[in-house]
Amino acid sequence: MSAGSSCSQTPSRAIPTRRVALGDGVQLPPGDYSTTPGGTLFSTTPGGTRIIYDRKFLMECRNSPVAKTPPKDLPTIPGVTSPTSDEPPMQASQSHLHSSPEDKRAGGEESQFEMDI
Amino acid sequence: MSLKDDDSGDHDQNEENSTQKDGEKEKTDRDKSQSGGKRKAVVPGPAEHPLQYNYTFWYSRRTPGRPTSSQSYEQNIKQIGTFASVEQFWKFYSHMVRPGDLTGHSDFHLFKEGIKPMWEDDANKNGGKWIIRLRKGLASRCWENLILAMLGEQFMVGEEICGAVVSVRFQEDIISIWNKTASDQATTARIRDTLRRVLNLPPNTIMEYKTHTDSIKAWEEFHGLVNSSGR
Numbered sequence: 001m002s003a004g005s006s007c008s009q010t011p012s013r014a015i016p017t018r019r020v021a022l023g024d025g026v027q028l029p030p031g032d033y034s035t036t037p038g039g040t041l042f043s044t045t046p047g048g049t050r051i052i053y054d055r056k057f058l059m060e061c062r063n064s065p066v067a068k069t070p071p072k073d074l075p076t077i078p079g080v081t082s083p084t085s086d087e088p089p090m091q092a093s094q095s096h097l098h099s100s101p102e103d104k105r106a107g108g109e110e111s112q113f114e115m116d117i
Numbered sequence: 118m119s120l121k122d123d124d125s126g127d128h129d130q131n132e133e134n135s136t137q138k139d140g141e142k143e144k145t146d147r148d149k150s151q152s153g154g155k156r157k158a159v160v161p162g163p164a165e166h167p168l169q170y171n172y173t174f175w176y177s178r179r180t181p182g183r184p185t186s187s188q189s190y191e192q193n194i195k196q197i198g199t200f201a202s203v204e205q206f207w208k209f210y211s212h213m214v215r216p217g218d219l220t221g222h223s224d225f226h227l228f229k230e231g232i233k234p235m236w237e238d239d240a241n242k243n244g245g246k247w248i249i250r251l252r253k254g255l256a257s258r259c260w261e262n263l264i265l266a267m268l269g270e271q272f273m274v275g276e277e278i279c280g281a282v283v284s285v286r287f288q289e290d291i292i293s294i295w296n297k298t299a300s301d302q303a304t305t306a307r308i309r310d311t312l313r314r315v316l317n318l319p320p321n322t323i324m325e326y327k328t329h330t331d332s333i334k335a336w337e338e339f340h341g342l343v344n345s346s347g348r
Binding site: 050051052053054055057058059061062064066067068069070071073074075077079080081 | 212219262
């Protein structure tokens with residue numbers, strides 16, 4: 001009886017709150033915390049952040065001056081990395097593939113333009 | 118017909134398995150001589166955007182009529198170059214022909230640096246690949262979408278992705294993406310869902326998953342048939 005009485009007499013109080021009026025022009029936090037520049041929504045995984053690019057960003061990098069020049073060690077493969085007006089005979093193509101290292105040693109970058117195929 | 122063509126391409130890859138250790142050493146020496154000396158690491162330049170991983174482009178072409186062997190595989194697959202940044206990728210890609218303009222029986226492979234584009238590589242041997250068969254005319258666009266998604270880490274499967282392949286054949290083209298662990302169904306399902314999103318495929322396109330173990334078995338059976346027929 002006394003226990004019950006004690007319980008029923010416990011006073012209750014409202015949770016304290018404070019109201020703050022925001023003035024005009026107050027800047028709210030930006031809404032894109034979960035993205036990274038050029039990345040996607042899910043760019044963070046346990047153990048660290050992975051380097052993520054979406055298609056749009058990758059396409060934009062295509063126009064970078066750095067990406068314009070051909071790689072200095074691009075191998076010469078007719079019909080693949082260098083133009084060929086006619087499809088060369090199979091034997092010639094095979095022979096060229098075989099001799100590609102020699103072309104590199106002989107003429108380096110210029111050889112791909114001097115090729116007769 | 119189409120299945121045979123696809124297997125034919127895979128046969129070439131499998132042949133590498135029978136290379137002797139001397140052959141491996143020879144290949145290594147050749148790679149060194151091709152690079153003109155010590156092979157230096159490929160790193161992003163100062164103004165470039167680094168990728169999560171370095172990747173290597175390979176090109177392979179099968180000469181019709183020649184029997185498949187480890188030697189012919191070695192001769193027919195060629196490393197184009199390795200890149201470490203977005204800009205370095207565009208350097209190579211912009212100076213390569215589009216898959217749709219390749220002639221004959223040709224493949225482009227794009228694999229993480231250090232992984233060879235063959236079933237038996239340590240990174241591949243327990244894995245498999247999603248295969249998508251395309252009618253002629255779609256390969257260039259789908260291949261570009263696939264490799265941009267792979268380089269940009271859109272698949273969100275950690276280190277599971279090994280590489281991607283586009284195979285140009287007479288009647289159809291095939292694109293595939295290889296992952297390390299065929300038995301990890303959560304990962305393979307996630308790769309499939311991302312493929313659907315990034316490739317923008319025609320609605321009725323069929324995707325199939327094939328383990329490299331199954332590819333090896335199919336190749337061995339085919340090879341056995343060839344032997345028994347006395348070709």
